[in-house]
Amino acid sequence: MFERFTRSARGVVTGAVSHAERTDAASVTEEHLLLALLDRPEGRAAFAATSLGLADRRTAVEADLAAARRRGGLTRADTDALAGLGIDVTEIVARVEEAHGEGALDRARRRGTGRRPFTRGAKDVLTKSLRIAVGRQDRFIGDEHLFLALTACPGVVADVLAAHGATYGTVNRALYGDGGEEGDAGRFRKAG
Structure with a gap:
């Protein structure tokens, strides 16, 4: 593929690997893909990110990603669902960090070299990026x-992007204008 x-696109993927290496992450994640994408000064994605104001809010995006890592990678929806069951994720994180130090849940996912x-x-x-490209012919x-694809795949990155106004629909409009297929979002979210 x-x-x-x-x-x-290759630059984004190799940039994601570099982000993982710089942070001693055990693996390359969606977050690394997003950060590498935001690093790119030119290209269609850079144009869309700039037009949506993400370039100006990069620090806030990174802070939201760091907060999610601190919660052990839980999305806001996950945290809210657990709160509905009486589980206070903030309290659990505070107890874990009290015992093991700040960022303990994030450090548990790190490996070092290799x-x-x-x-x-x-x-x-x-995979979803391939499906989107094929769907757009x-x-x-x-x-x-x-x-x-980052906006269409459920998880922390899509959650953070949506909080900053970058949903599948807004990114699609920034890239393709009103001529973009508005119905793509649901179809690609459902595609496995």
């Missing part, structure tokens, strides 16, 4: 398809 990626595999979620983003997978 990697041979179908444009130079820009080859870093892609997580299931990161692989899902790559594009011959190659570009960074814009990766951006759309």
Whole structure:
């Protein structure tokens, strides 16, 4: 599949690996893909991110991603669902950090050196980007398809992006204008 990626999309993937290496992460995640995408100064995804104001809010996006890592990777919806069951995630994180230090849940997922595999979620983003490109009848997978896939795959990254106004629909409109297929969002969220 990697041979179908444009130079820009390949840059996002290799940039994600670099992000994982710099942070000593055990694997390459969706978060690393997003950060690498936001690092790109040009390309269709950079245009969409800039037009949606993500470039100006990068620090806030990173802070939201860090907060999710601190919660052990739980989305806000997960945290709210657990709260509905009487489980206070903030209290649990505070107790774990009291016993093991700040960021203990995030550190538990780190490994150090060596080859870093892609997580299931990161692989899902790559696969979904292929489906989006095929659905749009594009011959190659570009960074814009990766951006759309990051918004379409449920999880922390899509949650953080949505909180900053970057949903599948808004990214699709930024990339393709009103001519984009508005119905793609539901179809690609449901696609496994």
